[in-house]
Amino acid sequence: MRLPPSPPGAIPFLAHLHLIKKPFHAHAVRPRPAPRARLHPALRLPRRRGRDIPGVRQGVLHGARRDLRQPLAAPLAEARDLRRRRVRHRQLRAALARPPPHRRGAAPLGTPRRRHVGRHLRRGARHGAAAALRDDDRGRRRPRAGRAEAQAVRGLAQHPLMEAIAETKAVRPESDADDDTDMSPEAQEFKQVIDEVFPYVSSVWWDYLPVQRWFDVFGVRNKILAERRRMGDGVYSEKKSLIAVLLTLQKLEPEVYTDTMITAFGSNLFGAGTETTSTTVEWAMSLLLNNPGTLEKARAEIDAAVGRSRLINAGDLPRLGYLRCIIAETLRLYPAAPLLLPHESSADCKVGGYDVPRSTALLVNVYVIHRDCSWRSTALWEEPGRFVPERFKGGKAEGLFVAPFGMGRRKCPGEALALQTVGVALGSLIQCFHWSRVDGVDVDMSEGSGLSMPKAVPLEALCRTREAMYDVLQKL
Numbered sequence: 001m002r003l004p005p006s007p008p009g010a011i012p013f014l015a016h017l018h019l020i021k022k023p024f025h026a027h028a029v030r031p032r033p034a035p036r037a038r039l040h041p042a043l044r045l046p047r048r049r050g051r052d053i054p055g056v057r058q059g060v061l062h063g064a065r066r067d068l069r070q071p072l073a074a075p076l077a078e079a080r081d082l083r084r085r086r087v088r089h090r091q092l093r094a095a096l097a098r099p100p101p102h103r104r105g106a107a108p109l110g111t112p113r114r115r116h117v118g119r120h121l122r123r124g125a126r127h128g129a130a131a132a133l134r135d136d137d138r139g140r141r142r143p144r145a146g147r148a149e150a151q152a153v154r155g156l157a158q159h160p161l162m163e164a165i166a167e168t169k170a171v172r173p174e175s176d177a178d179d180d181t182d183m184s185p186e187a188q189e190f191k192q193v194i195d196e197v198f199p200y201v202s203s204v205w206w207d208y209l210p211v212q213r214w215f216d217v218f219g220v221r222n223k224i225l226a227e228r229r230r231m232g233d234g235v236y237s238e239k240k241s242l243i244a245v246l247l248t249l250q251k252l253e254p255e256v257y258t259d260t261m262i263t264a265f266g267s268n269l270f271g272a273g274t275e276t277t278s279t280t281v282e283w284a285m286s287l288l289l290n291n292p293g294t295l296e297k298a299r300a301e302i303d304a305a306v307g308r309s310r311l312i313n314a315g316d317l318p319r320l321g322y323l324r325c326i327i328a329e330t331l332r333l334y335p336a337a338p339l340l341l342p343h344e345s346s347a348d349c350k351v352g353g354y355d356v357p358r359s360t361a362l363l364v365n366v367y368v369i370h371r372d373c374s375w376r377s378t379a380l381w382e383e384p385g386r387f388v389p390e391r392f393k394g395g396k397a398e399g400l401f402v403a404p405f406g407m408g409r410r411k412c413p414g415e416a417l418a419l420q421t422v423g424v425a426l427g428s429l430i431q432c433f434h435w436s437r438v439d440g441v442d443v444d445m446s447e448g449s450g451l452s453m454p455k456a457v458p459l460e461a462l463c464r465t466r467e468a469m470y471d472v473l474q475k476l
């Protein structure tokens with residue numbers, strides 16, 4: 001068996017665990033691979049679930065891309081949940097859980113049931129995004145004059161999701177408005193849960209210490225149980241939210257669409273969709289603030305395609321090619337899930353010419369792949385560290401590997417909604433406000449650690465309403 005090479009330094013019990021540094025995607029996976037290496041060396045980690053198989057927790061590079069693109073019914077696509085034991089079915093399984101029944105192997109891709117659900121999800125998402133971005137709501141969420149903080153940007157991106165999934169308002173009604181927050185109490189509560197729990201569930205070594213099976217090392221289990229109790233049994237609505245759609249399907253197939261499944265699916269979507277989307281908007285705004293020329297170009301495009309007499313909406317996005325390039329370039333440089341979700345081989349297989357035994361945990365490091373310039377002798381990305389949206393113009397990046405939403409059967413089901421939400425949120429910010437950096441200092445672009453690769457230093461910027469948009473905003 002030709003196992004991927006391992007770096008030196010493994011010690012008993014911990015294997016390579018002590019070598020892992022934060023943020024994981026940027027450090028642990030770069031133990032200097034040989035030039036043109038097809039696969040990063042594999043880190044060995046403590047045994048999982050008592051099986052005598054070393055966990056390979058590693059970024060897969062270069063040649064491995066082909067293997068990963070092959071029919072992903074392949075063993076690697078399985079991604080069995082690594083944390084099933086601890087984060088139980090009902091709440092807060094977030095993106096870490098097994099897929100809901102219609103996304104599991106039992107219902108093969110393309111079966112009528114899967115297509116049916118997919119169609120409803122997309123329709124529900126469109127409905128939610130459209131409703132959420134109704135002009136009257138958006139006006140209240142605009143950053144106040146002066147300083148805009150990451151929180152305001154997040155609220156803007158979060159709203160369509162909350163609306164699409166549960167018809168839950170993210171914005172406080174005018175009558176209840178106070179000066180501290182625009183968020184509705186439900187939105188605040190949800191945000192609090194995400195903020196509290198995400199740093200824990202994204203911990204890397206928590207997964208791998210056998211001792212955590214007996215002790216709740218970080219108090220995570222208790223936290224999740226407490227939050228589950230607090231959140232109750234889910235939010236139901238008669239309107240066409242995703243949850244309402246699933247409840248309709250429940251009537252047709254009650255054994256599949258159980259209450260438990262719907263509750264878990266709802267929290268999965270919330271968990272997987274909010275931070276990723278809002279983080280992407282925050283990274284994009286940060287990049288634009290550091291590249292004012294690009295910001296101006298995007299604004300000119302919006303002015304030409306949308307005008308100044310109304311706000312941008314989702315229907316405008318197909319005509320805003322440059323804005324879409326900005327989003328693609330942001331996701332290339334700062335993919336919200338830099339290691340995708342953990343995949344696990346369900347059978348022995350080969351990746352990049354190496355044998356990968358069954359039950360090996362495999363992390364695909366798209367962060368590194370997206371910044372790779374050394375595949376074969378041809379440069380993959382020119383100046384990969386630079387923000388150049390033009391590289392996506394006119395399909396120029398076609399054939400290059402960009403997979404911020406993953407690939408195969410476990411690919412992100414929220415991709416269309418995410419691109420729409422990010423597009424409208426970012427487009428509105430560009431269209432309505434003049435932006436500048438605080439004290440003229442470059443926005444700090446360091447990456448923090450966490451499942452959705454947050455910024456280490458939350459974005460703070462100065463904004464001023466554009467005169468040309470003043471009337472439009474006044475009428476909201």
Ligand code: HEM
Pocket residue numbers: 095097098099103161268269270272273274276277280335336337340341342404405406407408409410411412413414415417418419422
């Ligand atoms: C910019 C925003 C987003 C990014 C970058 C993103 C990225 C990803 C990635 C990389 C995966 C794992 C794919 C893999 O392992 O191959 C994933 C899974 C998932 N995403 Fe997203 N996502 C985003 C937004 C959303 C939204 C808006 C939703 C839902 C409303 C969503 C729902 C999910 C779910 C449920 C999964 C788990 C799928 C499964 O386990 O089969 N995501 N996402």
